[in-house]
Amino acid sequence: MGRWAPSQSREWHWTWLTRTVPIRRSLTSTEPGSSSSSSTNPTSSWAATKAASNPTAVPPSFTVYSTDDVGGRHYMIGETRSRPPLYAVSLHAGWKGPDVELHSGPSESEPPPLATAKRGSLFGDGATVQLPGPDGGGGMVKEKVDASNDFPYPSYGFAIEVEQGQQREEFRWVHIGMRKGWQLARLSTSEVVAVFDWTTLTKKELYFQFVGHGGTGILGERWAIMAVITAIRAWDRVKRKQASGAV
Template sequence: MDDQAKLNKTTSAPPQASAQVPSPDSSQEDLPGSKHQSAASTTLPSPRHAFPPIMNAYGQWTKLKSFNLCGATEKDRLYQVSLHTGYSASAPLGTRPGVLLHNGMSSKDPVLAAAGYDSQASFYSFNNQSVVLMPPLPGAAARAGDFVTEQMPAVIRGGLLVFPFSVELDSGGKIQHEKFEWRKFKSGVDGSAKEGGFRLVRLPSSGSTRLGGEPDTVASSSPAGGDDSEVVACLAWCKLFPTFKHAFTLQLLGRGQSGELGERWSLMVVITALRLWALRANHKTSKSAIAGGQKTAGS
């Protein structure tokens, strides 16, 4: 081979890899921004930690902008909770004050769930009605930052102060709304919650079944429901002094503790418990405040 042939061989372009043409089945469906983008291609945040049976809130309450949601101890930090004042239109609550549960230990982490007032008139003395913002159901066509809105009103029923809500449960592969309500109990009623708090009760529905398919004839998992309702969580306030650091303990009970009710239910319990704490901090969980709100709404 002469010198010119050798030169041509060494300077010729290398062969190109053959381009892979997408098949019709995988054409533009999963490309970001495509109008054919599938729901499965959108990554929505899911809780970075499983919610343990016992959770505690710790913070520097004299400089309160955020605090930590922890496990059984203060060192077992799970999530950061930040307080939204409503003075800036920050997503997802807009100008409504409330609480934001971040999916991490920083206020810069994505918001996993939120809860606040149901209207912009949040500073009215008797406004204690709440909205809860939850992530869309798995498989729903949604984008990061989308939320599903649920209501949590404040009512007095039969002498009880209650905060009802509903949440989706997976019952044998079928998604259905089930109703729950937080019922207030006074200090001294429960030895494990000396400062008082709320119990979460699962409400029976006509024809409802256990998640395992059995008829739902439930008994109380904890004393204090006042009837045969199933108690699935307890929110216990802590004495502020002398530490002024530990705000509350949230405990999942019965089928709530076993995980049978699912991760979405646990998230709903956590965000509504945080909302109750915020309402209590603003003196809006008393019967007089709730009665005033009902009277104002009815006028």
Template sequence: MADEKSQAPHDPDREQNPPPYSAGQGEEGLPEYSAGESTSSGEIATSIYRPFPKVIQGTSRWAMNMEAFTTFKLCGEDENDFLYMVELNLGLKSGGLIDDRPGLILHNGTSVQAPVLAAACYESVDSLSFVDFNIQSIILLPKLPDQPGGSINKDLAEYRMLPRMTPDKTVALRFSVETGEKARREEFEWRKCRDKGLIRPSGFKLYRVSSESATQPIGGESSRQKDDPNVLAVITWSRAFSTKMLFKIEFKADGLTGVLGERWSVAVVITALKMWMLRLHGKLTKTGVKLAEQIHKAIEEEEARA
């Protein structure tokens, strides 16, 4: 395969499906692009066509067409390294992969015609309302063998990402996903962090819940340590004056080794994308999350009494 530097510059807005990924392009042993069964909303990818790099940037698309307003790009550390297309579902019409729920669809390539790699949406179709505090998220991943499909799409398994306030009043969002070769289900949690010198929180850090010791704080100072080995990934938001870069995701520690598996890395990216949407909609405030947590608890208690 020719060296990437000798190839012609990539046109980031040229719609095309990606070529198969080969071991010569990166780490050995990574799966080639493949697609599963065709559904009413397109194909479902069964593996990523190329691995996620250490750093992923979400960038706006500058193009004079309608699609540019409903999509954005995931690039590597170099914004010209266009990796994946993200499609926004505004919830204005029914049908499609996530019906009329506001959310995002991660495509397995650089086009909206590429197979679906993952998706995320609000649990409620009315979640964008200022009076709706149900900010629970549905995460959709290709179902595993013998795993039942979800109610939204029969070829996608459904998971929940639940908001909560930690004991030290930190906003957190928890989800679970299968990890490693044995596909063991584990819990992970995104926790809001604040970098020193910044007035407002700059992003979230991802922790493996099951690996934490009982004595370790679950937020606050521990979440601000730069080299905390328990942090598996970080998402940071762009500066307010940035019109192109939306956010940056960085894998860290065990999140870089591949031991947690491809499915885990896809779950990290799609949950990070959903958090970006929650923040965009003003749903990640302490007040909003606290109310959402109280409402969820009240619903559970009501269902238990029924």
């Protein structure tokens, strides 16, 4: 299984089979020794060019942080807490609407959502994700997310078009060992293409990073959106189970 070990350079390493990939937690203004300069934050210039180049693009690494004092159902996606948020995230309970809404901008009132995820059945952790279609025509297309029966943490798999829609490939989120870390594996190559973890005490911050070919943009924007919303939903499912004592 995986091994989690902190290093002195603010990088956290997972070992998945024989592979080690780094995830860099975004520095915030409240952390000792943090800096907002581009020399210490490789994504610092990303938001400045987002609106002009691709308004629905996803940054290579980011933090999902709570905007609630209590409850923990409203979140923002941003490079760091100290920078302007990029997208709003809403988490819901019940069957009338989606479990997760990834909004098109930093306001929950901005229609339409960039993507949504809804539990697929009363029993099991599978889901249906709606996100823009591969043809870019503006319509929303449904994609299935399956869940394994592994206890206490199921893995979550999906298939989606990659590399400008030239082919569909399968990917799976897998929990690593006894820690909080998760890795997204590209099953055709066994490569890790994204990772996330979260804070232990508050459970109100998720740290996400694309790695390997996932960080190059070659897999496409639709794949990136799918990776993000399935990660947030997996995180939310774990938090709910922990709150109920099921994990």
